[in-house]
Amino acid sequence: MRGTIKTEYDEIYSAYADLLYRLALSHLKNSYDAEDAVQETFIAYFYHKGNFADDNHRKAWLVRVLLNKCTDHIRKSTRVKTVEIDDSVAAKNDQDDGVFNMVMALEEKYKTPFLLYYFEGFDIKETASILKLTVSAVKMRLKRGREMLKIALGDETE
Numbered sequence: 001m002r003g004t005i006k007t008e009y010d011e012i013y014s015a016y017a018d019l020l021y022r023l024a025l026s027h028l029k030n031s032y033d034a035e036d037a038v039q040e041t042f043i044a045y046f047y048h049k050g051n052f053a054d055d056n057h058r059k060a061w062l063v064r065v066l067l068n069k070c071t072d073h074i075r076k077s078t079r080v081k082t083v084e085i086d087d088s089v090a091a092k093n094d095q096d097d098g099v100f101n102m103v104m105a106l107e108e109k110y111k112t113p114f115l116l117y118y119f120e121g122f123d124i125k126e127t128a129s130i131l132k133l134t135v136s137a138v139k140m141r142l143k144r145g146r147e148m149l150k151i152a153l154g155d156e157t158e
Contacts, residue, residue, distance in 0.1 A: 013042060016059060019120055020066045026104060026115060027070040037069040044069075056126065063116070064130050102152050103145075110145035113138050 020041055024034035044065050052058040103114055116127045117138070128138045 009042075009046065012045065012058070015055075016062050017042075019059075020062060023063065023112075023115060023120075024066055024070055026111060027067070027108070028073060033073055037066055037073060040069045041066045060122070060126055060130050063120075063122075064132075067112070067130070099149070099153075102149055105152075106145055106148060110141050110148065113141045114145045117142055 017038060020038045021034055024037040025031060028034050028037060041062060045062060048061075052061065100119075103111060103119075106114060113127050113131060113133075116122045116130060117124065122130065124135055124138050124142075127133075128135045131138065133141075
């Protein structure tokens with residue numbers, strides 16, 4: 001019985017750890033804090049008593065808990081941190097470094113929906129649910145984020 005539980009949690013960790021770490025790092029801008037938030041998220045998952053309808057429900061739950069942990073950490077932080085994300089972290093992503101770095105430079109309210117929708121594959125309704133926003137708010141933030149990226153890309157090519 002004990003081996004079954006360990007295997008289940010190992011599989012969940014393997015499936016979602018990278019996603020959660022990238023999201024935490026984009027919010028907290030510090031690898032140590034991001035690792036802590038991910039660890040706290042998996043601890044919450046371990047103690048979670050409810051069932052999940054499917055893998056998408058589990059994934060959305062983990063992302064929501066992680067975002068809450070990041071928000072809590074930012075609130076509790078007494079000093080302002082302005083640590084840039086390491087280039088090596090961006091290079092680990094399968095995305096084009098230039099575009100990824102531009103996305104990471106967006107304001108938080110545009111960056112998070114953009115990461116969830118375009119980079120992590122959540123649909124708009126799931127993204128809205130995770131971020132506790134309306135579908136129209138997510139659509140508007142994605143639209144404005146795309147506009148900001150178009151401007152940034154246009155400035156680079158001129």
